[in-house]
Amino acid sequence: MKWIKRLFIVAIFLGVIGVAAITFIYFQLKADLPDVTSIQEIPLQVPMKVLSKDGELISQFGEKRRIPLTRKEIPDQLVNAFIATEDSRFYQHIGMDPIGIMRAASVYVLSGSAKQGASTITQQVARNFFLTNEKTILRKVREIFIAIQIEQILTKDEILMLYLNKIALGHRSFGVGAAAQVYFGKTVSELTLSEMAVLAGLPKAPSRLNPIYSVESATERRNLVLLRMLDENYITQEEYQSARDEAVLSRYHGAEITLSAHYVAEIARNKLIELYGEERSYNEGFNVYTTITKKTQQAANKAVIENLHNYDMRHGYRGATKVLWTKDETPWTAEKIEEALAQEATDVDLKPAVVVAVNEKSIDVIIKGDKKKVSTIEWGGLSWARSFKSDSRQGNPPKKAKDIVSVGEQILTREIDVEVKDKKQTTSVKQLQLSQYPAVSAAFVSLNPQDGAITSLVGGFSFTQSKFNRALQAKRQVGSNIKPFIYSAALDNGYTLATLVNDTPINEWSGNEAWRPKNSPNIYLGPIRLRRALGQSKNVVSVRLVQDLGIDKIIDQLTKFGFKPEDMPKSNSIALGSASITPLELATGFAIIANGGYKVEPYVIERIEDAYGTVLYQAEPKIVCPECIEIYQRQTEKTDPLAIETMIDGDAKVCVIAAVDEAQVAPSAISPATAFLTRELLRTAVWGGGDWAHKTRWNGTGARAGKAIKRQDMGGKTGTSNDSKDAWFSGFVGNSVATSWVGFDDFKRELGRTVYNSNLGKSQSSGGEYGSSTALPAWNAFMVETMAGEPTFSPQRPDNIANARIDRATGFLSTVTDHTTLIEYFKSGTVPIYYAPEQSNYNQSSDSSTEGYDEELF
Numbered sequence: 001m002k003w004i005k006r007l008f009i010v011a012i013f014l015g016v017i018g019v020a021a022i023t024f025i026y027f028q029l030k031a032d033l034p035d036v037t038s039i040q041e042i043p044l045q046v047p048m049k050v051l052s053k054d055g056e057l058i059s060q061f062g063e064k065r066r067i068p069l070t071r072k073e074i075p076d077q078l079v080n081a082f083i084a085t086e087d088s089r090f091y092q093h094i095g096m097d098p099i100g101i102m103r104a105a106s107v108y109v110l111s112g113s114a115k116q117g118a119s120t121i122t123q124q125v126a127r128n129f130f131l132t133n134e135k136t137i138l139r140k141v142r143e144i145f146i147a148i149q150i151e152q153i154l155t156k157d158e159i160l161m162l163y164l165n166k167i168a169l170g171h172r173s174f175g176v177g178a179a180a181q182v183y184f185g186k187t188v189s190e191l192t193l194s195e196m197a198v199l200a201g202l203p204k205a206p207s208r209l210n211p212i213y214s215v216e217s218a219t220e221r222r223n224l225v226l227l228r229m230l231d232e233n234y235i236t237q238e239e240y241q242s243a244r245d246e247a248v249l250s251r252y253h254g255a256e257i258t259l260s261a262h263y264v265a266e267i268a269r270n271k272l273i274e275l276y277g278e279e280r281s282y283n284e285g286f287n288v289y290t291t292i293t294k295k296t297q298q299a300a301n302k303a304v305i306e307n308l309h310n311y312d313m314r315h316g317y318r319g320a321t322k323v324l325w326t327k328d329e330t331p332w333t334a335e336k337i338e339e340a341l342a343q344e345a346t347d348v349d350l351k352p353a354v355v356v357a358v359n360e361k362s363i364d365v366i367i368k369g370d371k372k373k374v375s376t377i378e379w380g381g382l383s384w385a386r387s388f389k390s391d392s393r394q395g396n397p398p399k400k401a402k403d404i405v406s407v408g409e410q411i412l413t414r415e416i417d418v419e420v421k422d423k424k425q426t427t428s429v430k431q432l433q434l435s436q437y438p439a440v441s442a443a444f445v446s447l448n449p450q451d452g453a454i455t456s457l458v459g460g461f462s463f464t465q466s467k468f469n470r471a472l473q474a475k476r477q478v479g480s481n482i483k484p485f486i487y488s489a490a491l492d493n494g495y496t497l498a499t500l501v502n503d504t505p506i507n508e509w510s511g512n513e514a515w516r517p518k519n520s521p522n523i524y525l526g527p528i529r530l531r532r533a534l535g536q537s538k539n540v541v542s543v544r545l546v547q548d549l550g551i552d553k554i555i556d557q558l559t560k561f562g563f564k565p566e567d568m569p570k571s572n573s574i575a576l577g578s579a580s581i582t583p584l585e586l587a588t589g590f591a592i593i594a595n596g597g598y599k600v601e602p603y604v605i606e607r608i609e610d611a612y613g614t615v616l617y618q619a620e621p622k623i624v625c626p627e628c629i630e631i632y633q634r635q636t637e638k639t640d641p642l643a644i645e646t647m648i649d650g651d652a653k654v655c656v657i658a659a660v661d662e663a664q665v666a667p668s669a670i671s672p673a674t675a676f677l678t679r680e681l682l683r684t685a686v687w688g689g690g691d692w693a694h695k696t697r698w699n700g701t702g703a704r705a706g707k708a709i710k711r712q713d714m715g716g717k718t719g720t721s722n723d724s725k726d727a728w729f730s731g732f733v734g735n736s737v738a739t740s741w742v743g744f745d746d747f748k749r750e751l752g753r754t755v756y757n758s759n760l761g762k763s764q765s766s767g768g769e770y771g772s773s774t775a776l777p778a779w780n781a782f783m784v785e786t787m788a789g790e791p792t793f794s795p796q797r798p799d800n801i802a803n804a805r806i807d808r809a810t811g812f813l814s815t816v817t818d819h820t821t822l823i824e825y826f827k828s829g830t831v832p833i834y835y836a837p838e839q840s841n842y843n844q845s846s847d848s849s850t851e852g853y854d855e856e857l858f
Contacts (some may be wrong), residue, residue, distance in 0.1 A: 004259060005213060005513060005588055006523070008175060009327060016024040018525060027661075032664075034464050035424065035716060037399075041750070042247050044282040045062070045064045045174070045284075046062070046064075046066045046067075046068060046283065046284065046285030046591060047060050047061055047062025047065065047066065047283070047285070047487065047609050047769065048060065048061045048062055048138075048269070048271070048281050048282055048284075048285070048286045048287075048288065048794065049063065049285075049286070049287050049288065050264070050265045050268040050288045050290065050295065051287060051288065051289050051290065052259050052289075052290055052292050052293055052294055053289060053290060053291055053292060053293050053606055054293050054294055055255060056258045056259035056294045056409070057255065057257055057258050057259065058257065058259050058261045058262075058265045058268075058290065058292075059255070059257065059261075059265035059268075059269075060257075060263060061260065061265075061269055063176045064172060064178075064283070064284060065171075065172050065173045065178040065181070065182060065255070066165065066173075066174045066175050066177065066178045066285075067176065067177030067178050067283070067722060068165050068611065069161070069164070069165060069175070069176070069177045069179065069188065070161070071157050071160070071161055073177075073188065073189070074161075074164060074176065074188055074194070075188060075191070077165070077187060077193060077196055077229075077234065078176060078188055078191065078196040078199070078233070079160065080229060080232070081196045081200035081225055081229055081234075081389040082121070082163075082164065082200045082203075083121070083232075084200075084225065084228040084229045084232045085201065085224075085225045085228050085356070086121055086124070086200075086232070086236055087120045087121040088123075088205060088228070088232055089120075089158065090103040090120065090122075090160070090533070091156055093120055093122075094148055094482075095120065095122045095123070095144070095147035095148040095149075095150060095151035096120060096122075096123060096144045096147055096148060097120050101502065103107065104700065104818060119143070121160065121163050121711070122147040122150055122160065122836055123143050123144065123147040123205075123254050124167070125147070125149055125150060125159055125162050125163050125165060125166070126147045127143050128145050128163075128166050128167065129162070129166070129545060130277050132689060134202040147380045147416055149613035149836065151206045152287065163633050164176050165177070166218075167203055168179060168203075168206055168676065169182075169199065169203070169206050169210070170182075170202055170206030170207055170209075170210040170212075170213075171183070171200045171212060171252060173365060176188055176199055179202065180195070180198050180199065181253055181255075181256060182198070182252065182253055183195075183198070183210065183211055183212065183250045183252075184250060184253070185253035185254070185256070189794060191671055191757045192243070192246060193226075193235065193239060193242075193243040194222060194226075194243040194244075194246040194248065195376055196222075197222040197225040197226050197229070198211055198218055198222045198225075198248060198250075198377050199842050201218070201221035201222050201224065201225045202221075203259050204221070208307070208666070209221045210250075211248050211250035212250055212251065212252055213482075213767060214711075215248050215250070215304035217621050217740075217841075218248050218250070219248045222244075223229050223244055226240050226241070226243050226244055231358065232634045243645030248396060249380050256497060258294075258538050258820055259294050259297060259556075260297075260298075260301055260592065261292060261297050261301075261457070261720045262463030262517075263289075263457055263458065263459035263460070263463060263471065264290055264292055264297070264454075264457050264468045264542065264604060266381075266467065266469065267457075267469070267472070267604055267605075268288045268604070268605060269281070270339040270607070271605055271812070272286060272341075275617070279483035284316060284610065284611060285609070285610065285611025286608055286609070286610060286616075287608070287610075287611075287613075288605060288608050288610045289540070289605070289606045289607045289608070289609070290454075290604050290605055290606060290664070291448075291453040291454050291455065291603065291605070291619075292454060292455055292456055292457065293455060293456075293787075295786060296446060296455040296456040296782075296786050297454070297455075297456045299781070299782050299785035300444050300446060300456035300457070300458050300782055301455065302445065302781065302785070303740075303777075303778040303779070303781035303782040303785070304443075304444050304458045304461070304740075304778055305348060305349060305461065306778075307442065307740075307742070307774075307775075307776075307777050307780065307781070308369070308415075308438040308440060308442050308461050309435065309438060309442075309744070310578045310740065310765075310777065311438065311440055311751075311769070312436065312438040312440060313385075313766065314384075314394075314440060314757065314765060314766065315388055315391065315394060315562075315752065315754055316385070316387050316388030316394040316395060317384075317385035317387060317388060317404065317434070317436065317437055317505065318388045318439070318523045319384065319387075320405065320409035320410055320411050321404075321405075321411065321412060321436075322339065322408050322410035323409055323410070323436075324337070324354060324408050324409070324410055325407075325408035326406075326408055327407065329408070331356070331407065331408065332408075332681070334366060334373060334471050336461075337354045337356070337366050338368075340354070340364065340410075341353070341366070341367075341368035341410075342368065343370075343756070344368060344577075344634050345464065346368060346369070346412075347462050347464050347465065348461065348462050348464075349415070350369050350413070350414055350435055351367050351368050351411045351413050351414065352367075352398070352410060352411070352413075353365040353366060353367040353368065353375075353409065353411055353412070353413045354408070354409070354410050354411070355365050355405050355406065355407050355409045355410075355411060356374065356407060357407065358401050358402050358405060358407055360400060360401065360407065360842060361378070361379035361382070361384070361400060361401055361575070362376050362377070362378050362379060362386065363377050363382065363401050363404075363405055364376055364605075365413065369436050371735045375432060376432070377413065377432045377433065377434055377565075378431070378432070380418065380431055380433075380543060381416075381431055381432050381433035381434055382398070382401055382404055382433075382434050382758035383397070383398065383760065384400060384434075384757065384760060385404045385434055385758065386757060388760075390752070391548070391749065391750055391753075392750070392752065392754075394754060394755060394757075397757050397758050397759040398759070399790070404434070405434070411434060411436075412434075412435045413432055413434060413435055414433055414435040415430050415432060415435065415564075416430070416431050416433050417429070417430065417431075418431040418669035418728060432743070437461070437462075437465065437511055438461050439744070440742060440743070440744055441460055441461065441466075441468075441581045441742070441743060441744060441745050442460065442461065442469065442470070442740070442741060442742045442743075442753070442778065443459055443460065443470035443471040443474060443736065443740075443741045444456065444457070444458040444583070444739070444740050444741070444778060444779075444782065445457045445458070445471045445583050445584050445587050445738065445739055446587070446736055446737065446738035446782065446786075447587055447588070447591055447602055447736075447737055447738075448591075448736070448840050449590075449592075449594040449595040449624070449732065449735060449736075449737045450600070450623060450624045450735075450737065450822075451600055451621040451622070451623045451624065451666075452588065452591065452596055452600035452601050452602045452603055452621050452622070453602075453603060453606070453621065453799060454584075454604040455605065455736070456738075456782070457471050457472075457584075457604065457857075458680070459471045459473075460636075460696045464612070465691075465775075466745075468745070470583065470741070471582070471584050472582060472583075473582065474582060474583070474584075474741070475580040475581060475582055476580055476581070476721070476725075476726045476741060476743060477577055477578055477580055477721035477722065477725070477726050478577045478579055478580070478581050478586060478721070478726070478727075478728060479576070479577035479718075479720045479721040479722075479726060479727075479728060479771065480537045480539075480542075480576070480577055480701075480717060480718060480719045480720065481577060481579070481586060481717055481719030481728045481729075481730050481739075481771075482574070482575075482576075482577040482579055482581075482719070483534060483537065483717065483719075484534065484590075484593060484678055484681060484682055484717055485557065485561055485563075485589060486535055486542055486545055486546060486554060486557070486558075486574075486575060486675075487530065487542075487545065487678060487681055488593070488670055488674050488675075488678045488705075489545070489546075489549055489554055489557035489558075490530065490545045490549065491555060491672055491674045491677050491678065491827075492557065492670070492671070492686070493549055493553070494528055494573065494830070495545075496530065496600060496826050496827070496830050497528065497529065497531040497677055497681070497812075497824055497826070497830075498529050498530070498531070498678065498806050498811035498812075498824050498826070498832065499530045500528065500810070500811050501514075501526040501527070501528060501530060501532065501541045501542055501544055502526065502527055502528075502531075502541075502544065503519070503524050503525045503526055503527070503528040503535055503538050503540055504524050504526060504540065505524060505540065506540050506543055506544070507516070508572075509754050517539050517540055517543050517572075517575075517576060518540075519538055519539050519540055520537075520539065520720075522618070524540070525538075528761070529811050530681075530822070531680070531681060531684050531689070532684070532689060532698070534681040534682075534684060534685060535681070535684035535685045535688055535689060535700040535701070535716075536698065536700065536701065537685070537701045537717075537718065539575070539576055542575040542722055543572055543573065543576065544578060544840065546572050546574060546575040547572060548605060551570050551574065553570070554574060554575075555568045555570070555574075557649070557670075558579070559590070560599075560669045560670055561580070561589035561592050561594075561599075561669060561670075562585060562588050562589060562592075562599065563585060564582055564585075565583060567579055567580050577719060577721060578722075583739045583741045584602055584739075586728070586730050586739045587602070587730060587737055587739035588600070588601075589740060590730045590731065590739065591730060591737045592670065592675065593675055593678050593679055593682065593732075594679065594732040594735075594737050594795075595624045595675075595795075596624065596626065596670060596672045596675050596676070596795055596796075596798075597668055597669055597670040597672050597674060597675030597762065598622075598624045598626075598666040598667065598668055599666055599667055599668070599669035599673055600621065600622055600623075600624065600666050601622055603619050603621055604620075605617070605619060606619050620664055621781075622664055622665060622666035622667070622850045623664060623665060623666055623798050624666050625665055625666070626672065638688070640760075645822060660734060671798075672798040673798045673827045674799060674801050675802055675823060676795065676801055676825070677796055677827070679715060679732075679795070680715075680825060681714075681715075681742065681746060682716055682717055682731060682732070682828065683714070683715040684700055684713030684715075685700040685701055685702045685715060685717050685718075686700050686702040686703065686705050686706045686716055686731070687700060687703075687706050687715060688700040688703060688715060689822075690819075692821040693819070694819045696808075696819060700773055701717070701718040701746070701771070702716045702717065702718055702729065702731065702772065702776065703775055704772055704777075704780065705729070705731065705776060705779065705783075706778055707775035708780040708783075708784055709733060709780065709783050709787065710786060711733055711734070711787070712792070713733065713734050713785075713792045713793050713794055714731065714732060714733040714734070715729060715731055715732060716729055716731020716732065716779070717730055718770065718771030718772045718775070718776065719771045719775075720770040720771045723750045723827060724750050724751045724770060725743055725744070725747065725748075725749070725750070725751065726742075726743040726751075727741070727742045727743065727751060727770060727771045727773075727774035727775040728740065728741050728771050728775050729772070729776040729778075729779045730779075731779065731785045733783045733789075734787055734790050734792060734793040735790075735793045736780060736783070736786065736787060736790075737744060737777075738779055738783065739774040740776065740778045740779040740782075741775060742769075742774045742778075751769035751774060751837075752769055753767060753768050753769065754766045754767065754769075765777075772828075798827075800827060800828040800829055801825055801827060801828070802825070802826050802831055803823050803824065803825050803826070803828070804823070804824060804826060804831050804832070805817070805821050805822070805823055805824075806821060806822065806823075806824045806832065806836075807821055807836035808820055808821060808822060808838045809836070812832050812835055812836035813831075813832050813833075813834065813835045813836065814835065814836050815835070815838075816838060
């Protein structure tokens with residue numbers, strides 16, 4: 001009894017000494033301990049996300065992958081897996097666990113190594129937020145004190161969520177939300193029990209135990225986690241065995257991008273950095289919602305990619321990307337080929353492959369990542385590949401596969417949809433095709449003319465290949481795309497759609513040099529109405545308008561559409577499109593014509609939210625609302641600010657007055673009457689004029705758009721610069737405006753010409769590369785995809801627009817109602833006052849079809 005009493009006294013003494021020591025250490029360290037209450041305000045480092053208007057993920061920027069989750073979003077078994085493995089007494093201890101410490105110490109004494117950790121989840125939170133990972137006793141003591149304080153200010157679930165959202169789990173993933181995506185491409189709610197156990201096993205050594213680094217190590221660690229869950233009665237024996245038998249299947253998953261719009265994402269990234277700086281932009285979890293939608297962006301992507309491939313294919317095959325072995329060398333094994341292909345990038349729709357056999361009219365290839373090992377490209381995917389000689393010359397059509405490729409060559413392939421017809425139906429099947437990176441470039445942009453919202457934007461074939469955003473940054477000569485704006489100046493200065501302008505050759509001398517602008521094709525019709533001149537893109541008529549109005553007046557008009565004066569040449573060549581303008585600027589100019597004459601500003605960021613959904617930035621675009629302007633004009637007192645919401649429902653527009661700023665209403669750029677008449681000119685450029693029955697029908701230069709889309713509420717203009725270096729098409733369908741451009745990044749390089757390929761069908765394009773043949777196909781494909789089923793949009797005719805029947809030949813009034821006359825629109829006060837003779841001798845021969853009309857700059 002004496003020894004027991006003495007031991008008890010010693011124990012009490014040591015306990016007092018221990019408490020005193022701990023108290024002493026606490027007060028010694030107290031000044032150095034952080035303010036634990038700040039843990040409630042420390043933001044998690046969450047990457048920036050760029051999304052479409054309809055919530056599709058476009059891109060993610062930031063060093064750390066993190067998807068913050070709430071307790072309700074995390075499955076109970078995932079929580080149990082972490083608790084069983086990391087801190088089985090989490091809900092019982094006060095931040096530090098004496099029992100856990102004693103257990104870890106006993107294991108250490110018995111085994112001689114630290115096989116069991118003693119840190120609680122709360123201690124790990126303390127270390128992750130406030131301390132470093134240095135292994136010192138002093139750091140451990142600080143960790144315990146901080147953990148105890150954390151337990152006093154946060155609930156257990158709050159501590160658990162800080163842990164599960166903060167912890168590093170390898171491959172730049174932080175938190176279980178990001179780890180589930182990185183390793184399994186799933187949300188946490190989609191994980192199996194086995195996968196949950198894999199994640200719960202990572203904190204001990206995430207770089208070594210993750211399943212991407214070592215499946216064996218990850219599996220062994222997973223089994224240990226499952227055993228701990230079984231011991232803690234979180235799972236049954238059957239669940240344990242089933243999860244243990246499940247194979248660990250994992251690979252690296254990037255951010256779950258659901259919409260490809262790299263050029264848009266880059267615009268958003270630069271805007272965020274401009275507003276908040278790099279540190280905040282990449283770490284504070286901003287969500288940037290753009291104005292593009294999945295439907296329109298995917299349509300633009302597909303239209304541009306297909307159009308560039310089609311151009312590139314008709315100009316010929318430039319050969320293999322590499323030669324891995326020749327016919328005189330030992331062929332590579334499949335394993336060696338796969339290793340080589342694994343190092344090659346897969347970009348856009350192109351996959352690298354190696355030719356392993358050349359047959360009569362097919363080739364066998366091994367494609368990167370193809371589990372079938374060997375695939376066959378049939379003749380239908382090869383026959384296009386005549387050799388490329390130059391931009392204007394192609395070799396003879398190939399007869400056999402050996403004329404195209406050889407064994408051992410590394411090539412590019414793509415899958416295309418091919419229609420197969422039988423007696424009953426037409427079906428679409430996938431076909432493997434030999435391909436190549438297009439050498440030519442392109443840009444495409446579409447926007448809503450009512451407020452300037454960019455609905456799609458493509459800056460080139462591949463963002464990986466080139467970061468240069470041609471839609472915003474490429475200033476290119478616009479060719480005849482400039483003409484509608486010049487014609488609008490004429491309409492503002494006394495011209496009408498019926499005014500006759502002389503379509504005859506021009507010879508101008510300056511010193512010893514002559515300037516002779518030509519029509520393309522080189523056909524002249526003499527006196528011609530303004531409507532038809534634009535429809536057939538008569539170059540000399542455009543020049544005569546500039547000569548009559550003067551350069552200064554023309555440039556002043558062009559600036560009303562947002563074009564920069566410094567980009568406008570002060571010479572008559574401006575009439576033919578020598579001005580250099582970006583695709584976005586051009587689309588914005590066409591939007592002003594389409595919306596009735598109101599200047600909208602293009603924008604692509606709709607709003608910015610923080611990680612908690614609070615709106616930090618909201619776009620306030622200028623909206624088109626003529627009725628609202630009338631309201632302002634009628635107001636005598638403007639004591640209260642006004643705001644307008646515009647709702648479009650078919651042809652009906654409703655303006656709702658609410659409390660915002662008057663400045664949100666788009667100002668007038670040109671008069672509604674001028675916009676209406678210019679829009680009519682663009683409709684004529686698509687639909688042409690004349691009468692088929694009387695052989696007077698003529699097509700506009702954009703006739704292919706009408707044939708493809710078949711809607712009356714559309715109009716547009718082709719454009720081709722000098723020597724066909726730039727090809728354009730800009731126009732509108734309903735309430736959508738878009739511009740398509742194709743050209744080489746090398747300003748000196750021409751788009752060239754092609755000859756007919758006898759291996760291909762009648763639908764192929766051949767001849768010169770112009771706006772109608774090179775840029776228009778992408779525009780057509782986009783509009784067919786996006787405007788199908790959309791209601792027609794017919795702008796309201798301005799009150800000061802009248803109509804009258806005129807003679808087609810003279811533009812004068814007429815009482816005749818046959819094919820020699822038509823109903824024309826005029827501004828009030830400009831209706832002709834003279835009548836044409838009853839027999840005006842309408843020139844039928846000059847009205848022959850001009851399908852295929854294209855234009856050059858000079």
